[in-house]
Amino acid sequence: MVTGGAxxxxxxxxxxxxxxxxxxxTLDLNAGEEKFCYTADVTDRAAVDAALEDIRAELGPVTVLxxxxxxxxxxxxxxxxxxxxxxVIDVNLNGTFxxxxxxxxxxxxxGWGRIVNxxxxxxxxxxxxxxxxxxxxxxxxxxxxxxxxEYGPQGxxxxxxxxxxxxxxxxxxxxxxGFLGDTAKQIEATPVRRMGRPEDIAAACSFFISDDASYxxxxxxxxxxxxxx
Numbered sequence: 001m002v003t004g005g006a007x008x009x010x011x012x013x014x015x016x017x018x019x020x021x022x023x024x025x026t027l028d029l030n031a032g033e034e035k036f037c038y039t040a041d042v043t044d045r046a047a048v049d050a051a052l053e054d055i056r057a058e059l060g061p062v063t064v065l066x067x068x069x070x071x072x073x074x075x076x077x078x079x080x081x082x083x084x085x086x087x088v089i090d091v092n093l094n095g096t097f098x099x100x101x102x103x104x105x106x107x108x109x110x111g112w113g114r115i116v117n118x119x120x121x122x123x124x125x126x127x128x129x130x131x132x133x134x135x136x137x138x139x140x141x142x143x144x145x146x147x148x149x150e151y152g153p154q155g156x157x158x159x160x161x162x163x164x165x166x167x168x169x170x171x172x173x174x175x176x177x178g179f180l181g182d183t184a185k186q187i188e189a190t191p192v193r194r195m196g197r198p199e200d201i202a203a204a205c206s207f208f209i210s211d212d213a214s215y216x217x218x219x220x221x222x223x224x225x226x227x228x229x
Contacts (some may be wrong), residue, residue, distance in 0.1 A: 001025045001055060001062050003042055003099055004069030005210040006032040009118060010167040010211070012219040013066050013205050020206055024065065025055045027099070042069045042095030048102050061106035065095045065139075066205055068118040074129045074177065085132045087095060092136035096143065113156035114209045117144050118201065119220070124228040137162070141220055148218030157217035159208045163223025169196030191226030 002017065005026025006140045009033035014034065025036040027048070033158070038054060040047040050169050055062060071091035073084060096117055107113025120137040127134050144160040151158065164185055175183060186193060207213055222228050 001027055001052075001064070001099070001103065003027045003095065004067075004118075006030045006037065008068075008170060009163060009166060009198045009201050010068035012068075012202040013068055013118075016199065016202035017064070017066075017209065020209075022209075023055050023059050024113055025059055025062075026070050026136075027051055028069065040151045042099055043090040043097045045098045045102070048075055056106075058097050061110060061114050063101040063110050063112055064209055065103050065116045066118065066209075068098055069095055069187060070094065070118065070170070072130065072133050072174065074174060076129055077131045080132065082161045088132035089136045092133060093139045093143075098144075100147065104156075106206045107151075107156050108154055111155045113151070114155075114174070115144075115147070115156065115158040116205045117141075117158070117160040119144075119160045119162040121162045121222055121224045121228045123162055124222070126132065135180055144220065145218045157208070157213065159213075159217060160203055161204045161208070162220060162222050162228075163189060163201050164196055164222065164227050166198060166201060168198060192222075194223060194225065 002010050002014040002024060005014040006028035014024050025038060026032050027038050027040050029041055031037055032051050034158050038051040040051040044175050071088055100115060117140050119140045122134045122140040124142055141160050143160050148158040200223050204221055
Protein backbone atom coordinates (compact mmCIF):
# COMPACT_ATOMS: atom_id res chain seq x y z
CA MET A 1 0.00 0.00 0.00
CA VAL A 2 1.28 3.44 -0.96
CA THR A 3 -0.33 6.44 0.71
CA GLY A 4 -0.49 9.67 -1.28
CA GLY A 5 -0.29 7.43 -4.33
CA ALA A 6 -2.49 9.46 -6.69
CA UNK A 7 0.14 12.05 -7.65
CA UNK A 8 3.72 13.23 -7.29
CA UNK A 9 6.19 11.09 -5.39
CA UNK A 10 3.52 8.66 -4.22
CA UNK A 11 2.36 7.95 -7.77
CA UNK A 12 5.94 7.38 -8.95
CA UNK A 13 6.53 4.95 -6.07
CA UNK A 14 3.34 3.05 -6.88
CA UNK A 15 4.32 2.83 -10.56
CA UNK A 16 7.81 1.56 -9.70
CA UNK A 17 6.51 -1.10 -7.32
CA UNK A 18 4.04 -2.29 -9.94
CA UNK A 19 6.93 -2.54 -12.40
CA UNK A 20 8.78 -4.58 -9.76
CA UNK A 21 5.93 -7.08 -9.83
CA UNK A 22 4.08 -6.12 -6.65
CA UNK A 23 0.31 -5.81 -6.38
CA UNK A 24 -0.07 -2.20 -5.30
CA UNK A 25 -2.99 -0.45 -3.65
CA THR A 26 -2.90 3.32 -3.26
CA LEU A 27 -4.58 5.37 -0.57
CA ASP A 28 -5.21 9.03 -1.27
CA LEU A 29 -7.74 11.81 -0.76
CA ASN A 30 -8.14 11.84 -4.54
CA ALA A 31 -9.09 8.85 -6.68
CA GLY A 32 -6.26 7.52 -8.78
CA GLU A 33 -6.52 6.20 -12.33
CA GLU A 34 -4.82 2.85 -11.78
CA LYS A 35 -6.40 -0.35 -10.51
CA PHE A 36 -6.75 -0.74 -6.73
CA CYS A 37 -6.92 2.97 -5.94
CA TYR A 38 -8.75 3.73 -2.70
CA THR A 39 -9.79 7.08 -1.24
CA ALA A 40 -9.31 7.88 2.43
CA ASP A 41 -7.97 10.61 4.67
CA VAL A 42 -4.92 9.20 6.45
CA THR A 43 -5.77 11.32 9.51
CA ASP A 44 -9.07 9.44 9.89
CA ARG A 45 -8.31 6.05 11.43
CA ALA A 46 -11.80 4.70 10.77
CA ALA A 47 -11.45 5.59 7.07
CA VAL A 48 -8.01 3.97 6.91
CA ASP A 49 -9.32 0.78 8.54
CA ALA A 50 -12.30 0.69 6.17
CA ALA A 51 -10.04 1.06 3.12
CA LEU A 52 -7.78 -1.69 4.43
CA GLU A 53 -10.74 -4.04 4.73
CA ASP A 54 -11.41 -3.51 1.02
CA ILE A 55 -7.73 -3.87 0.13
CA ARG A 56 -7.40 -7.12 2.07
CA ALA A 57 -10.56 -8.47 0.44
CA GLU A 58 -9.11 -7.86 -3.04
CA LEU A 59 -5.37 -8.30 -2.55
CA GLY A 60 -4.84 -10.08 0.74
CA PRO A 61 -2.75 -9.00 3.74
CA VAL A 62 -0.63 -5.86 3.44
CA THR A 63 3.06 -6.61 3.99
CA VAL A 64 4.55 -3.55 2.26
CA LEU A 65 3.68 0.02 3.27
CA UNK A 66 5.07 3.27 1.89
CA UNK A 67 3.91 6.39 3.69
CA UNK A 68 4.10 9.14 1.07
CA UNK A 69 0.99 11.19 1.91
CA UNK A 70 2.04 14.69 2.87
CA UNK A 71 0.87 18.25 3.41
CA UNK A 72 2.99 21.40 3.45
CA UNK A 73 2.24 24.87 4.78
CA UNK A 74 4.29 28.02 4.36
CA UNK A 75 3.75 30.59 7.07
CA UNK A 76 5.79 32.56 9.58
CA UNK A 77 5.82 30.65 12.86
CA UNK A 78 4.50 33.57 14.89
CA UNK A 79 1.49 33.81 12.56
CA UNK A 80 0.56 30.12 12.72
CA UNK A 81 -2.65 29.17 14.46
CA UNK A 82 -2.61 25.97 16.46
CA UNK A 83 -5.20 24.50 14.09
CA UNK A 84 -2.85 25.11 11.15
CA UNK A 85 0.02 23.55 13.10
CA UNK A 86 -2.13 20.57 14.05
CA UNK A 87 -3.32 19.92 10.49
CA VAL A 88 0.22 19.57 9.19
CA ILE A 89 1.18 17.34 12.11
CA ASP A 90 -1.96 15.26 11.59
CA VAL A 91 -1.22 14.46 7.96
CA ASN A 92 2.55 14.05 8.06
CA LEU A 93 3.00 12.38 11.45
CA ASN A 94 -0.31 11.10 12.74
CA GLY A 95 -1.28 9.79 9.31
CA THR A 96 1.93 7.78 9.31
CA PHE A 97 1.08 6.49 12.78
CA UNK A 98 -2.41 5.39 11.72
CA UNK A 99 -1.29 3.58 8.59
CA UNK A 100 1.62 1.77 10.22
CA UNK A 101 -0.44 0.67 13.19
CA UNK A 102 -3.27 -0.48 10.92
CA UNK A 103 -1.09 -2.77 8.77
CA UNK A 104 1.28 -4.08 11.44
CA UNK A 105 -0.94 -7.06 12.36
CA UNK A 106 -0.62 -8.35 8.77
CA UNK A 107 3.16 -8.06 8.87
CA UNK A 108 3.51 -9.60 12.32
CA UNK A 109 1.37 -12.55 11.30
CA UNK A 110 3.39 -13.03 8.11
CA GLY A 111 6.70 -12.70 9.96
CA TRP A 112 7.80 -10.33 7.20
CA GLY A 113 7.19 -6.71 6.35
CA ARG A 114 8.62 -3.62 4.73
CA ILE A 115 7.79 -0.07 5.84
CA VAL A 116 9.26 2.96 4.10
CA ASN A 117 8.44 6.44 5.39
CA UNK A 118 8.91 9.44 3.14
CA UNK A 119 10.24 12.24 5.34
CA UNK A 120 12.11 15.35 4.10
CA UNK A 121 15.64 16.67 3.68
CA UNK A 122 14.43 19.73 5.61
CA UNK A 123 14.87 17.61 8.75
CA UNK A 124 18.64 17.97 8.23
CA UNK A 125 18.81 21.68 7.52
CA UNK A 126 15.53 23.20 8.65
CA UNK A 127 13.39 25.37 6.40
CA UNK A 128 12.03 28.84 7.12
CA UNK A 129 8.25 29.25 7.17
CA UNK A 130 7.78 25.46 7.37
CA UNK A 131 8.10 24.80 11.10
CA UNK A 132 5.20 22.32 11.46
CA UNK A 133 6.24 20.39 8.35
CA UNK A 134 9.87 20.11 9.46
CA UNK A 135 8.80 19.15 12.99
CA UNK A 136 6.46 16.43 11.71
CA UNK A 137 8.98 14.98 9.26
CA UNK A 138 11.72 15.01 11.91
CA UNK A 139 9.39 13.02 14.14
CA UNK A 140 8.83 10.56 11.29
CA UNK A 141 12.59 9.93 11.18
CA UNK A 142 12.62 9.24 14.91
CA UNK A 143 9.58 6.98 14.63
CA UNK A 144 11.36 5.06 11.86
CA UNK A 145 14.36 4.31 14.07
CA UNK A 146 12.24 3.30 17.05
CA UNK A 147 10.02 0.93 15.08
CA UNK A 148 13.03 -0.62 13.37
CA UNK A 149 14.34 -1.68 16.78
CA GLU A 150 10.93 -2.80 18.00
CA TYR A 151 9.88 -4.89 15.01
CA GLY A 152 13.16 -6.09 13.52
CA PRO A 153 12.96 -9.36 15.51
CA GLN A 154 9.63 -10.06 13.78
CA GLY A 155 11.04 -9.79 10.28
CA UNK A 156 9.87 -6.23 9.64
CA UNK A 157 12.24 -3.53 8.39
CA UNK A 158 11.47 0.16 8.75
CA UNK A 159 13.43 2.79 6.83
CA UNK A 160 12.94 6.40 5.73
CA UNK A 161 13.68 8.31 2.55
CA UNK A 162 13.96 12.11 2.96
CA UNK A 163 13.64 13.66 -0.51
CA UNK A 164 15.57 16.75 -1.43
CA UNK A 165 14.56 19.29 -4.11
CA UNK A 166 12.13 17.11 -6.08
CA UNK A 167 10.08 18.31 -9.05
CA UNK A 168 6.52 17.62 -7.87
CA UNK A 169 3.18 19.44 -8.14
CA UNK A 170 3.51 20.41 -4.47
CA UNK A 171 6.94 21.95 -5.06
CA UNK A 172 5.77 23.82 -8.17
CA UNK A 173 2.86 25.34 -6.25
CA UNK A 174 5.27 26.53 -3.57
CA UNK A 175 7.52 27.96 -6.29
CA UNK A 176 4.61 29.88 -7.84
CA UNK A 177 3.80 31.37 -4.44
CA GLY A 178 7.39 32.60 -4.07
CA PHE A 179 8.41 30.36 -1.18
CA LEU A 180 11.36 28.61 -2.84
CA GLY A 181 13.44 31.54 -4.04
CA ASP A 182 15.30 31.21 -7.33
CA THR A 183 14.92 27.67 -8.68
CA ALA A 184 17.99 28.05 -10.88
CA LYS A 185 20.07 28.93 -7.81
CA GLN A 186 18.64 25.92 -5.99
CA ILE A 187 19.80 23.70 -8.84
CA GLU A 188 23.20 25.42 -8.89
CA ALA A 189 23.58 24.65 -5.17
CA THR A 190 22.92 20.95 -5.82
CA PRO A 191 26.12 19.00 -6.50
CA VAL A 192 24.56 16.89 -9.28
CA ARG A 193 23.18 20.11 -10.85
CA ARG A 194 19.59 19.10 -11.39
CA MET A 195 16.27 18.85 -9.61
CA GLY A 196 15.32 15.46 -8.34
CA ARG A 197 12.60 13.43 -9.99
CA PRO A 198 9.87 11.46 -8.22
CA GLU A 199 11.39 8.38 -9.86
CA ASP A 200 14.59 8.95 -7.87
CA ILE A 201 12.63 8.53 -4.64
CA ALA A 202 10.78 5.54 -6.07
CA ALA A 203 14.09 3.82 -6.81
CA ALA A 204 15.20 4.14 -3.18
CA CYS A 205 11.87 2.73 -1.98
CA SER A 206 12.18 -0.16 -4.42
CA PHE A 207 15.57 -1.02 -2.95
CA PHE A 208 14.40 -0.88 0.67
CA ILE A 209 11.51 -3.21 -0.17
CA SER A 210 13.66 -5.70 -2.07
CA ASP A 211 15.28 -8.78 -0.58
CA ASP A 212 18.65 -7.12 -1.23
CA ALA A 213 17.83 -4.74 1.66
CA SER A 214 16.80 -7.41 4.17
CA TYR A 215 19.76 -6.53 6.44
CA UNK A 216 19.01 -2.81 6.37
CA UNK A 217 16.63 -1.21 8.85
CA UNK A 218 16.34 2.00 10.86
CA UNK A 219 18.17 3.91 8.14
CA UNK A 220 17.55 7.41 6.78
CA UNK A 221 18.60 7.41 3.11
CA UNK A 222 18.73 10.94 1.76
CA UNK A 223 17.94 11.29 -1.92
CA UNK A 224 18.92 14.91 -2.45
CA UNK A 225 21.59 15.21 -5.13
CA UNK A 226 24.28 15.67 -2.49
CA UNK A 227 22.85 18.76 -0.80
CA UNK A 228 22.65 17.04 2.58
CA UNK A 229 25.29 14.42 3.35
